[in-house]
Amino acid sequence: MMTLIPRFILLVWMVMMFSGCQTRHEVDVKPVEVKPIHITIDVNIKVQKALDDFFSDIDAQEDEIMEELEEKKNED
Amino acid sequence: MRIKQWALYTIIGIAAVLTLADSVPAQGIKERMKERLPVIAQLKTQGIVGENNRGYLDFVGNEKTHEALIAQENQDRKTVYAHIAKQQNTSLSVVEKNRALQLIERAAPGTYVQMPDGTWVQK
Numbered sequence: 001m002m003t004l005i006p007r008f009i010l011l012v013w014m015v016m017m018f019s020g021c022q023t024r025h026e027v028d029v030k031p032v033e034v035k036p037i038h039i040t041i042d043v044n045i046k047v048q049k050a051l052d053d054f055f056s057d058i059d060a061q062e063d064e065i066m067e068e069l070e071e072k073k074n075e076d
Numbered sequence: 077m078r079i080k081q082w083a084l085y086t087i088i089g090i091a092a093v094l095t096l097a098d099s100v101p102a103q104g105i106k107e108r109m110k111e112r113l114p115v116i117a118q119l120k121t122q123g124i125v126g127e128n129n130r131g132y133l134d135f136v137g138n139e140k141t142h143e144a145l146i147a148q149e150n151q152d153r154k155t156v157y158a159h160i161a162k163q164q165n166t167s168l169s170v171v172e173k174n175r176a177l178q179l180i181e182r183a184a185p186g187t188y189v190q191m192p193d194g195t196w197v198q199k
Contacts, residue, residue: 043166047174050160055175058109059182065117066184073121 105152112149115142126188126196131157131175136188136196 116133119125124141128134132150157171164171176192183189183199190196 043164043170044174046164047160047166047171048178050164051171051175051178054106054156054160055178058106058113061110062113062117063182063184065113066121066187069117069121070184 105156108152109149112145115145116149119146120184120187123186123188123198126190127176127179127183129173129176129190129192129194130169131172131179134190 116125119142123136124139125133125146126136132153133146135146153175154168157175158168161168161171173192176190180189180191185199188196188198
């Protein structure tokens with residue numbers, strides 16, 4: 001019984017000492033917002049290609065007409 | 077064997093119909109647009125019309141001529157943009173803005189274009 005008391009005291013002391021060494025790390029993990037930038041770029045590229053497919057010959061014809069008008073303007 | 081052939085012809089037929097249906101609004105509109113080009117080019121060089129920031133023709137100043145032709149051109153453009161928007165599974169405004177950027181890029185010197193912020197500039 002006499003030996004139990006010092007052991008108990010030692011145990012309490014050890015618990016108190018080691019609890020003082022305890023560290024806590026609280027890391028706030030914010031939700032990661034993934035913006036669909038690549039999707040937007042992909043859509044724009046596809047749209048521009050579709051526009052090119054339709055308008056390329058019209059645009060080329062307009063360029064020719066514009067050049068002719070510019071030449072006429074310079075002649076005058 | 078005959079069933080296989082019949083199935084193959086059916087698939088080819090459906091594919092052809094779908095391909096043609098997909099390009100239905102394109103061909104007639106394209107021809108009309110090409111026919112209008114000389115007048116539109118003339119109006120652009122005169123500074124009467126310019127390309128706005130939504131991919132359509134717009135009057136720059138107070139002088140307004142060939143209003144019906146400009147309206148028809150814009151209507152045809154809208155049909156094409158809507159078709160592309162549907163095809164690419166996106167909105168009409170995305171197509172309009174993309175075309176407007178293309179038109180700003182390729183505008184001839186001296187012609188008017190409307191910048192994304194709404195200001196008109198002469199290239």
